[in-house]
Amino acid sequence: MAHTFPSPEWTAAYKDAVNGNAAYREAGKTWTHGAVAFVVEKDAALGLPDDCAMVLDVNAGECRETHWVARAVAEAEAPFVIVGRYDRWRDVITGKDDPIKSMMQNKLRLVKGHLPTIIRYVESSRQLVKSASAVDSHWLA
């Protein structure tokens, strides 16, 4: 069953997708630096009146929990926060764009977090985003 991106249901399905990604389990097996939040910026035309976020509680190659929260909550609780427009997230999730290249192009922005740590775990970060492609997604645009 397809879940609308972004939504609480999609966020819940994302947990299973991360845990089903063997490449993430390997690349992230030494990650102990805390949760990562992906923020989708508001877009009234798409029915997204406020910035919203998916927080992934990842540790040692496993996604222990995901939850769907407001951006302010995500920024308060997650040590790493990446922000982007809806279409930017859609493009990296569907594989049209690479997440690291998108950050270099300012399509996705790390607004909170220790960049050297992200760079050490660059493959883990990439696989975390790529895991989302396994979620059966319904796109708003």
Place this chain on the structure above:
Amino acid sequence: MTEVIELAPGASENGLATMLADLLRQNLADKPHKRADFARLAGRVAIVAEDAGVALTLEFDRGRLVVHDGIVGIPDVTVRAPSDDVMAMSLVELTPRRALPDPRGETMRKLWQGMRGDRIHIHGALLHAPLMLRLTRVMSVH
């Protein structure tokens, strides 16, 4: 001496420029021994992530760095590489004693293969070896 790392007007819209500025700030904060190298850096280094269509210029002036969007002025060194390799430049392993790029390191070997092939092009590195060595040290997260 306090290091100054700033973005030139327009560079804040360049993701690679903001990432490198943040990386250097955090590296210098985390690893104070890199500050001596930063204080001696002088010259311009252009970095082009070809597949991302992004370019920047690092303008070093002995303890001060201005990061420009695009290629500004005449670079002493120009690096042209795919975005993965540009990112890998921050992962170069350094030898324990002298902090030289470790040729046995996985990242260094990958970059070396890219330079020997046709993937990574570095112009001016031999003429400006001290600049490249210091830049490698301050950029590396190791």
